[in-house]
Amino acid sequence: MTETTTLWRPTGPQELALVRASGWTAWPPRLPDQPIFYPVLNEQYAVMIARDWNVPASGAGYVTRFEVERAYAEQFPVQQVGGRDILELWVPAEQLDEFNRHIVGLIEVVHEFHAEG
Template sequence: MSGTTTTTTTLWRPTGPEELALVEASGWRGWPPRLPEQPIFYPVLNEDYAIRIARDWNVPASGVGYVTRFEVESDFLTRYPVRQAGGETILELWVPAEELDEFNAHIVGTIDVVREFR
């Protein structure tokens, strides 16, 4: 039996209802294009950080915050250095908006909602 196994990295993204509706419209397979004032797409490397943003930022901004989880091919992610946005566990990737279609092409499986805050 032959075949290749793709190694993936789990990423999380806190999101509000508008962005989540666009993810759902994609069949849960990709992130929507960034708005002009959003030059960077920021997936995060741990669930706790995503929870804090969804609960503490998205809920006050839009009444609801979601935490999503998805897998991306690990080899592809090596082009994006891990950025520390604050404390030791506040880690994120910075994906330029113009690379988001390519980033989406390397998502393995679907984008899943794992938490909801209101």
């Protein structure tokens, strides 16, 4: 059995629609102004981004959870981008197709947030 690492990804409705279109198996290519794909290493940080950034930006925010082969994921540096628990993996956009091939199982939505009203 392959050892995996659990990652979370806060996302908005447009990116989530592309994940759904993949059959819940892959993240879409980055946009030209997005050189890095950055899943996060803890659920609380993902919730904070989905609720506090995605909802105001697009009316909804989602937290997804997925597994990646641990040996593969370990090549990407963990970046501390704030407090002690504000941790991200930085995957260069040009490596995202390969990263997707190392996802084990399906990407699942574990939290949803919507704008009031």
